[in-house]
Amino acid sequence: MRGSSLRMTGKIRRKASYISWMRPQDILIPLPAGLCCKPGGFHIDPVRPVERAVITHGHSDHARPGHGAVLATQETLDMMRLRYGDNFARTTQAIRYGEEIQLGDVTIKFHPAGHVLGSAQIAVSCKDLCIVASGDYKDAIDPTCTPFEVVPCDVFITEATFGLPVFRHGNAADEVKKLLASVALFPERAHLVGAYSLGKAQRVIALLREQGYDAPVYLHGAMEAITRYYESRGVALGELRLVRGMKKADLAGTITLAPPQATSDIWTRRFPDPVTAFASGWMRVRARARQRGVELPLVISDHADWDGLTATIEATGAGEVWVTHGQEDALVHWCKARGLAARPLDLVGYGDEEEHEVIAADEAEA
Ligand SMILES: [Zn+2]
Ligand SMILES: [Zn+2]
Secondary structure (H helix, E strand, O other), rough: OOOHHHHEEEEEHHHHOOOOOOOHHHHEEEOEEEEEEEEEEEEEOOOOOOOEEEEOOOOOOOOOEEEEEEEEHHHHHHHHHHHOOOOEEEEEEEEOEEEEEEOEEEEEEEEEEOOOOOEEEEEEEEEEEEEEOOOOOOOOOOOOOOOOOOOOOOEEEEOOOOOOOOOOOOOOOOOOHHHHHHHHHHHOOOOOOOOOOOOHHHHHHHHHHHHHOOOEEEEEHHHHHHHHHHOOEEEEOOOOOEEOOOHHHHHHOOOOEHHHHHHHHHHHHHHHOOEEEEOOOOHHHHHHHHHHEEEEEEOOOOOOHHHHHHHHHHHOOOOOEEEEEEHHHHHHHEEEEEEEEEEOOOOOOOOOOOOOOOHHHOOOOO
């Protein structure tokens, strides 16, 4: 009760304030270290060590070690701890979805981004101006994380990983059905599914379970810790086993999830005549699948596709859109054609987790 009355007070105060002279760039500005909020004294997803970092999600290009104070969801903090060890930051603070925190002269609030477990959009408000930094997001359903939430705002900062009209991801369940059909067709072969370790792999497993697949799912060793972590947060994934120590013949007819690069190296020799699959939004592009030697491309993405990006921009009601990491031009053009102010942010240092993943040396033979 007390929480809601506080929120009411906030709203009344905001309405009562007269015209703000604040411009969006006075609140957030792209700097080499990342998106900087000067009045709040923090950076969002900084790519260089900073005093105070506010982090959208656990992917390694957004969540880096070495900051002074880190504010993020509990899941994101835990993922950073898993990857970097206990001393990944000097201090940490967890924030829940819907919770508001005052930092300097701004108020920040976290909202679900639907990208991976614990992923958040960060709404930064100052006087009557609200900017939402959405990080990576998707509006498609995902049984492994809280659904994306549209946050009304004045300025929306969107990613553009799949910011071209050619990218329509379709239904992920249909892609998993393709995988199961192939398993049924080739019972003597193993199926090796390349999938990013944080988020994609767990989503593919959950989608398999939704289709009624109840056999054990096998994991590359590099995926064990993060997948167990998902389970510890209440994401049911059924029976999971490690490939390590399995006899080759016993892997016939099974499904294994592995980091994308492992599916094209000598690690695959332990599988009987493996069918190589890859779960990624890039699998919409046939040439990419061919280039990687992917026999069974599965179009499953943890990013919004073109329709998702444009529908989300419209739904936020934002009059201004800042486009970052990915294919900015088409989306900026789309916004301008609709009378929205739009510009690319030109932030550097953000990779494309659909495509790249580095496996630590000690995990390479796992
Ligand atoms: Zn991401
Ligand atoms: Zn990203």
